[in-house]
Amino acid sequence: MKSWIREIRTSLRATAALVVLLCGLYPLAVWGPAQILFPAKANGSLLVRDGKVVGSELIGQGFTGAGYFHPRPSAAGGGYDALASGGSNLGPLSKDLIESVRGRAAAYRAENGLEPGAAVPADAVTASGSGLDPHISLQNAGLQTPRVARARGLTEAAVRELIGSLAEGRDLGIFGEARVNVLKLNLTLDEKRDGGR
Amino acid sequence: MNIPGWIQLVLFLGVLCLLTKPVGLLLSRVLDPEGRTPFDPVLKPIERLLYRLLGVDPKAEQTWKQYAFSLFAFSLVGLLFTYAVLRLQHILPLNPQKLGPVPPDLAFNTAVSFSTNTNWQNYAGESTLSYFSQMVGLAFHNFASAAAGIAVAAALVRGIARRSAKTLGSFWADLVRVNLYLLLPICLVLSLVLVSQGVIQNFQPARQAALIEPAGTVATQTIPQGPAASQIAIKMLGTNGGGFFNANAAHPYENPTPFSNFLQMLAIFLIPAGLTYYLGTSVKNRRHGWAVWTAMAVLFLAGVFVCWRAESVGNPRLTALGLDSAGGNMEGKEVRFGIFNSSLFATVTTDASCGAVNAMHDSFTPLGGLVPLFNMQLGEVVFGGVGAGLYGILVFVVLAVFLTGLMVGRTPEYLGKKIEGYDVKVAVLTLLILIFSILGFAAWGAVSRPGLAGLGNKGPHGLSEILYAFSSATGNNGSAFGGLSGNSPWYNVTLGLAMFLGRFFMIVPVLALAGSLGRKKLLPPSEASFPVGGTMFIIILIGTIVIVGALTYLPALALGPIVEHFTMSGSALVY
Structure with a gap:
């Protein structure tokens, strides 16, 4: 039971951390350069x-x-x-x-x-x-x-x-x-x- | 089958071959928690920070059961997270089109679909999902499920390479490192190259264009926008395949040029090909890695030839109406890709468990459509999904070794490990689960009212649609014979179950196999050891894959695409 709770807690933390990195920072890191380098195409x-x-x-x-x-x-x-x-x-x-x-x-x-x-x-x-x-x-x-x-x-x-x-x-x-x-x-x-x- | 097509095919396979080693070397470093990568100066602090946030020690290795448990818990949390995002998208940000919540059965299907690396889509992105749902709810799994697949493959390879070992590595370290050092850097570069070709990356609402020639009451065209490029890069690299728009990679905003198309196909095969090299280096038998690569390449080429040929010949019923026979079967295909690149893409996307499409498979000729269908039924082991392709073909390797052992009457042995009853049982179990899910659900669909209600085409093509749907869902592919309307409660639930079975009921036996192999002692090589590097091995491996696939699925295929082919060429029947 203890290990269940631990795994779920780690999973929640992993999900939260990866969401910020991969679903927040990453698309923005593409968006910024794309808007500067290829504004017409990106839009x-x-x-x-x-x-x-x-x-x-x-x-x-x-x-x-x-x-x-x-x-x-x-x-x-x-x-x-x-x-x-x-x-x-x-x-x-x-x-x-x-x-x-x-x-x-x-x-x-x-x-x-x-x-x-x-x-x-x-x-x-x-x-x-x-x-x-x-x-x-x-x-x-x-x-x-x-x-x-x-x-x-x-x-x-x-x-x-x-x-x-x-x-x-x-x-x-x-x-x-x-x-x-x-x-x-x-x-x-x-x-x-x-x-x- | 023209000369430019041949040149593009040689170029595609040639570039893939050249990239196999560098990607394989990178994989070896990424999948070793101590390994150094070129990205360390920038990303090492982030890696340490992530371990601290997760509260895990990357050096704490796990047994196969612990590894499976961590993976399952992580996938389940992600699934619920995405379900919540989809249900609540109307109150979440980045929803300029003011789209409402996704209905419960569709949200369930979509959440399962993305968390299992399938990306079966019973919705149209541009009219159903907000930018937040796409970017956060779905793209999260494009990374996470790809990394989890690679992690399972790594665990299996460790099981093969290690001796008398109880553990297979740390799931959390693999998850973090694959995302950080492999997927993220490649995606950043690929996304920007895709934008340079015309893929969009913005957060603006849909644009209204005043039509040059208004048609009746329609004077404007509403052109959807969104952060597509960042999602398309990972959808290809992670063999997810879920389109930002309904038409997927056929949509000009997702795949604007033949060059972007080439890169996207390459991205699908990149990591799966590199993993064969990783296998070779890890087990200290490079020839074995390349032998697996070669077996995959042979099966790939066979698929391309059949599909390309069938689509080039085209549909004789349409040629009879006076269509230029040189044009081939262009229904459902884009002019910029033409026959060759549509056939190649269809083969690549179903050899791997990607499922992105740049042409509508439902409108392929019977034999052209048979290729993607049969590719999925073989278990998507031809390069295959990221990680899933390698662990899938290793199951066949174990079976091939077992069969040759039986033939010569010796205890089968794989890279110095005795293959025993337990190993063969779990290997066969993975195959049986696939078979029962594909044929079982398809049979149910073919005789039940809700199953038949979704059909878009009648006659043998209807059976192909059902068969394709459950092959795709179980194989975690995600492409479709799109005439089938899957957005009904029956299909949403059954396809959701098929995707779940095809993912986790495959991964658990594979990890059990990894655990069992890891515990074994290493036998010294002897005269009688079966060499897993040469032509003989390649032939036996291909034979095993094709025979298992053919014996299982030919009866069903005979009633679908094969009878349709003969009906097309030998009668005047239409449906």
């Missing part, structure tokens, strides 16, 4: 236009207009709800999944003037894991280019150049996949238009 990589926060570079947003590049389908809440991150979690034989993809592929072909049955990039019609994926593949962006150019009265070459300037390769040339950030792409397109307005 969410927010994008500001005309003094207003319009989103985060890392968090995708929904776009449906013809003049904007469209992100991937999203299963986060009603779509790109940053308070409800997550995937569809539909299995490979799910009727919901297969029917949704069928519908999205048809819509993608229609919007972008592709032949019926033309190959559609996988990322364009599948939902991401986070539901907030900020990127699309370069293939996907390329297929959307004629539509965006037409809607904005730009040449396809100009839009392609813009994609090229914002495209991200593999990190350090090795890690991950090539991609382009949809929100940054659309913001830059808007800036071009507003610049000429």
Whole structure:
């Protein structure tokens, strides 16, 4: 009985001491340098236009207009709800999944003037894991280019150049996949238009 | 399966191999109460202060029973502490979103989940937990349960290395030293590197962003914030896996770049790999340590190949709809990670008992999803959880030595210690507890109404979801086939029990084994001693692990992912 009490007492003290160190001092020791060295990133990589926060570079947003590049389908809440991150979690034989993809592929072909049955990039019609994926593949962006150019009265070459300037390769040339950030792409397109307005 | 993927795989395993020795050497010093580390000038005073606060003498060694008792008492106090924090979060500080208290069954499940190093999450972090609950209630266990796991592994290694010894070290000294000299320094550096990639670390309330293109009535996007980086570093390094956000490491704030992804995968395997080296140096047989490492690496690569291949081929049902077949199965995956890094992460996180995910395993192809499931059912001994991986594979080593002993008709012997009836019984006991918990609870779930009510997918995939949940909980992994709605009283309680069984009913027999091995005399090596360093040993060890796993789980897997695979490729059925 005595040893019970002793162990519990030591456990209580250990918990209290470690909480102060690991849950108080440690996060603050990360927070301080992070705020000094990487303030923009530590605070969410927010994008500001005309003094207003319009989103985060890392968090995708929904776009449906013809003049904007469209992100991937999203299963986060009603779509790109940053308070409800997550995937569809539909299995490979799910009727919901297969029917949704069928519908999205048809819509993608229609919007972008592709032949019926033309190959559609996988990322364009599948939902991401986070539901907030900020990127699309370069293939996907390329297929959307004629539509965006037409809607904005730009040449396809100009839009392609813009994609090229914002495209991200593999990190350090090795890690991950090539991609382009949809929100940054659309913001830059808007800036071009507003610049000429 | 493209060339960039191969390069990344070679790089990953190569860097892990290079880091194994330095981490192993650091571990040897940390786990020796007298050992010197590079951090002594700064941290030694804190260590002394902690011993004074705890009122323990770090040199006072404990028997296996005392060691187990201290660990259990500490875990129990931590569990109750976290339960209290979650229930009271509405009156505690750092709650800018004004979130209410966590309901009792969910708080129970979450407290058990984090104190057992599982981090199964029946909640979504961004909409359920305050910054205080995350930073204090949960991150405490990310450190403490990781340190406790490493402590148990150290106790077992001491049992193997010592002779005619009654004690296995001091739990309190191990706990303090692992936290101070191993986890804390690495986490400080890793956190800051993660912030440099875009992981957030702040205490601001959620930000409102005015949408560029408002959709109907929705004109703003609410973007959650919080002290994520400090928690994500330890969640990976401590193989905990509990995400700050619901989407875990798929969330761009948790894992913003492929480079952060690489570091996080490396952090998962770092300590488990180093522990094999620690085993080698402690028992004065480095070849044994590397043989264990190699067996793990072989099983790891086998998993990666199957998963990567299955995900690259993709879902033929979707390819039939005109999807570019080069894209692979992208449902539930992020563009920046693509097929390869999602498959690699899924294999790493379930080889270890981490459970963080950067892609939704529920949407993997049947064989792609089989890999993480089977990894967990093998007992997460492929590098494995911090500490848990090493003590898990050492149980298999004891069994492998026993089996070879039977084959040649000699008393089995492991590093000069006779393996006797008692040792084999406790080793088998750990396996049986896992098996009963996984298959027992899954069988109950598959035939009970509350079990079936949680399913997110029908058909064989539904069985996979239940099987995955109890494999994950029992294995203290924490990843999920996320379509399953686990936040119901039935799942909260059964999964909580599975996590508890999988942790403590594993640790107690392991410590008993450590105590028994420690008491034994050392036999002089003879011609007939079984060498635990060469290719033959590696093959036998892998064989033991795979055969035990296959015999136990193949029947259940045949009804889940395997039948689903053939349904997918050979029929037009949908569910």
